[in-house]
Amino acid sequence: xxxxxxxARMKDVAIEAGVSLGTVSKVINGKxxxxxxxxxxxxxxxxxDYHVNSYAQGLKASRTYxxxxxxxxxxxxxxxRLANCLNVSLMQRHYRMLLCCTDQNYQLEQEYMDMALQxxxxxxxxxxxxxxxxxxxxIPYVTIDRPLxxxxxxxxxxxxxxxQLAAEKLHELGCKKLLFMRIGSDLNNEPNKRRAGFENGCxxxxxxxxxxxLSDTAGESIDDFIPYLEKHFGKDKAxxxxxxxxxxxxxxxxxxxxxxxxxxxxxxxxxxxxxxxRNFGYLDYTCSTxxxxxxxxxxxxxxxxxxxxxxxxxxxxCLPVKYEEGDTTRPL
Amino acid sequence: xxxxxxxARMKDVAIEAGVSLGTVSKVINGKxxxxxxxxxxxxxxxxxDYHVNSYAQGLKASRTYxxxxxxxxxxxxxxxRLANCLNVSLMQRHYRMLLCCTDQNYQLEQEYMDMALQxxxxxxxxxxxxxxxxxxxxIPYVTIDRPLxxxxxxxxxxxxxxxQLAAEKLHELGCKKLLFMRIGSDLNNEPNKRRAGFENGCxxxxxxxxxxxLSDTAGESIDDFIPYLEKHFGKDKAxxxxxxxxxxxxxxxxxxxxxxxxxxxxxxxxxxxxxxxRNFGYLDYTCSTxxxxxxxxxxxxxxxxxxxxxxxxxxxxCLPVKYEEGDTTRPL
DNA sequence: TTGTATGCGTTATCAT
DNA sequence: ATGATAACGCATACAA
Numbered sequence: 001x002x003x004x005x006x007x008a009r010m011k012d013v014a015i016e017a018g019v020s021l022g023t024v025s026k027v028i029n030g031k032x033x034x035x036x037x038x039x040x041x042x043x044x045x046x047x048x049d050y051h052v053n054s055y056a057q058g059l060k061a062s063r064t065y066x067x068x069x070x071x072x073x074x075x076x077x078x079x080x081r082l083a084n085c086l087n088v089s090l091m092q093r094h095y096r097m098l099l100c101c102t103d104q105n106y107q108l109e110q111e112y113m114d115m116a117l118q119x120x121x122x123x124x125x126x127x128x129x130x131x132x133x134x135x136x137x138x139i140p141y142v143t144i145d146r147p148l149x150x151x152x153x154x155x156x157x158x159x160x161x162x163x164q165l166a167a168e169k170l171h172e173l174g175c176k177k178l179l180f181m182r183i184g185s186d187l188n189n190e191p192n193k194r195r196a197g198f199e200n201g202c203x204x205x206x207x208x209x210x211x212x213x214l215s216d217t218a219g220e221s222i223d224d225f226i227p228y229l230e231k232h233f234g235k236d237k238a239x240x241x242x243x244x245x246x247x248x249x250x251x252x253x254x255x256x257x258x259x260x261x262x263x264x265x266x267x268x269x270x271x272x273x274x275x276x277x278r279n280f281g282y283l284d285y286t287c288s289t290x291x292x293x294x295x296x297x298x299x300x301x302x303x304x305x306x307x308x309x310x311x312x313x314x315x316x317x318c319l320p321v322k323y324e325e326g327d328t329t330r331p332l
Numbered sequence: 333x334x335x336x337x338x339x340a341r342m343k344d345v346a347i348e349a350g351v352s353l354g355t356v357s358k359v360i361n362g363k364x365x366x367x368x369x370x371x372x373x374x375x376x377x378x379x380x381d382y383h384v385n386s387y388a389q390g391l392k393a394s395r396t397y398x399x400x401x402x403x404x405x406x407x408x409x410x411x412x413r414l415a416n417c418l419n420v421s422l423m424q425r426h427y428r429m430l431l432c433c434t435d436q437n438y439q440l441e442q443e444y445m446d447m448a449l450q451x452x453x454x455x456x457x458x459x460x461x462x463x464x465x466x467x468x469x470x471i472p473y474v475t476i477d478r479p480l481x482x483x484x485x486x487x488x489x490x491x492x493x494x495x496q497l498a499a500e501k502l503h504e505l506g507c508k509k510l511l512f513m514r515i516g517s518d519l520n521n522e523p524n525k526r527r528a529g530f531e532n533g534c535x536x537x538x539x540x541x542x543x544x545x546l547s548d549t550a551g552e553s554i555d556d557f558i559p560y561l562e563k564h565f566g567k568d569k570a571x572x573x574x575x576x577x578x579x580x581x582x583x584x585x586x587x588x589x590x591x592x593x594x595x596x597x598x599x600x601x602x603x604x605x606x607x608x609x610r611n612f613g614y615l616d617y618t619c620s621t622x623x624x625x626x627x628x629x630x631x632x633x634x635x636x637x638x639x640x641x642x643x644x645x646x647x648x649x650c651l652p653v654k655y656e657e658g659d660t661t662r663p664l
Numbered sequence: 665t666t667g668t669a670t671g672c673g674t675t676a677t678c679a680t
Numbered sequence: 681a682t683g684a685t686a687a688c689g690c691a692t693a694c695a696a
Contacts (some may be wrong), residue, residue, distance in 0.1 A: 010689065010690065021689095029691080059673065239600075
């Protein structure tokens with residue numbers, strides 16, 4: 001009957017109900033309408049299985065109730081959970097979510113930005129790595145973890161406080177010689193705050209500490225930690241009694257490696273990670289860790305993005321982290 | 333200058349370039365146009381930072397290049413990876429992906445279906461649980477893991493073969509008395525195929541076996557396995573020497589539990605899981621497992637969904653699984 | 665309170 | 681080859 005497929009349009013509903021187009025529109029948008037008419041329209045809608053075309057709606061209103069979410073992936077537990085929480089927060093506000101996985105590919109990140117622009121989404125939430133990412137001023141943007149300028153709100157865990165907390169906890173747990181381990185992108189500056197906070201905590205408590213930092217930008221891999229660990233740890237030797245790893249994954253790998261070297265965790269060495277992966281999904285890694293408040297991060301992003309009546313948006317929002325005990329530290 | 337914001341429209345480009353609307357449209361859609369004109373238009377597009385409005389495009393063409401993906405969540409490693417793979421497969425075909433996490437909530441599943449309809453997406457890929465889910469005939473639909481009728485293509489791992497393979501592997505590994513363990517929804521029938529395949533394999537090889545199946549629909553939880561395990565396993569006792577768990581998560585939990593009971597894995601009892609979670613993400617669970625081909629599943633879903641020139645679409649596509657050795661079985 | 669007409673930004677059809 | 685115009689489906693301002 002219609003152009004393609006037999007999909008009902010508003011016009012068909014109007015005809016079926018014996019009313020005019022405007023009346024149907026009003027019923028759909030919850031505007032006051034005669035009770036009699038309302039029923040007729042609703043019956044027609046049901047009968048024809050009518051659904052408003054949100055593309056036509058979006059065109060008319062310049063409002064699409066869609067937000068693009070740009071993430072590296074949904075495989076890593078942190079990102080998977082983040083995607084899920086963002087979806088929930090958006091859904092609660094009746095917003096749709098366009099997911100864009102970039103695999104940390106700079107070019108893909110830019111392509112997705114442009115796609116979002118074309119799609120006239122109402123906003124973008126991005127966790128990106130491209131240092132030269134071009135962000136249009138025409139569209140609300142909130143970044144996660146990576147500040148992109150004072151005019152773009154950035155939401156992150158309080159990484160500095162997290163690093164500090166890790167140092168304090170290891171101190172409380174009786175550690176004397178601490179080690180910080182990290183591998184990651186040089187550009188990625190949030191983990192640097194974890195390091196800075198950790199250093200700060202060590203200094204505050206007069207603790208000895210050392211840093212072992214690898215750069216994957218420079219081509220180093222996680223395996224390059226092995227000789228370092230072999231040098232400092234062995235059957236009856238441990239140059240450090242407390243380790244803070246920049247994330248839970250690294251913590252798990254380090255624990256495995258230490259066990260292979262005959263070092264007991266947590267008896268000889270205590271390890272704290274960062275992320276809270278242990279709480280993600282259904283698996284229990286029981287790694288002591290600094291937990292990132294993923295739900296709060298998601299909620300804050302959406303809140304800031306959709307808030308229109310703010311003359312000035314906060315450039316950086318740091319959400320509180322907390323320590324959660326696992327099997328890689330001794331009971332306090 | 334314009335209605336809201338200073339976003340350039342095609343008309344603005346036409347004026348800036350000093351050509352007509354139709355010419356601009358042609359340039360954008362790669363239709364033949366005079367070289368001179370093409371340059372002028374492209375310059376104007378760049379100058380005005382113009383992006384086509386895909387909502388207007390979608391309205392005109394009844395084609396949105398958008399697919400809705402309905403999943404329980406993106407937290408579970410299997411789903412997180414599935415979402416990611418679908419995103420990649422869709423992206424390669426220049427399709428956008430609308431993500432919908434349902435948390436297995438029947439009503440949410442239905443709401444998302446309706447949302448997809450409103451949004452006039454070009455298709456839906458769903459992994460749903462609602463047995464009464466109403467699926468519109470007006471829109472291509474592909475289901476994962478759960479057959480919804482002969483006219484709706486279903487893509488799944490070859491679960492029967494997987495169960496069979498598990499039995500065979502345990503047989504090859506020298507096991508004599510096997511156990512199948514499962515917890516899950518009663519409605520969920522794919523894991524039942526794993527059970528059936530497993531039984532089949534046991535029978536074929538003349539193996540003793542037992543089933544322990546819990547139903548979370550009936551309110552049973554994973555903890556209810558504990559008394560069962562305590563009854564059958566102990567310091568110097570093991571009623572079974574090979575266990576096939578319906579998924580890797582359960583396998584991990586069972587292994588933990590057995591270790592607590594003083595049973596050695598894989599020396600006393602060998603365990604095989606299902607999913608391939610060990611390959612998901614960056615963590616290595618080293619659980620011997622039947623691996624689901626997630627990338628292939630995603631690719632097949634997208635292929636079937638977008639394939640228009642097929643007079644008949646296959647009602648059920650089973651993709652091959654494979655065995656991958658981990659630390660919960662002895663080397664072959 | 666209900667109906668009518670116009671425009672949102674794009675594409676496709678038609679003249680030119 | 682290029683330019684003008686109608687139509688996509690909906691919302692809204694305005695007229696009845």
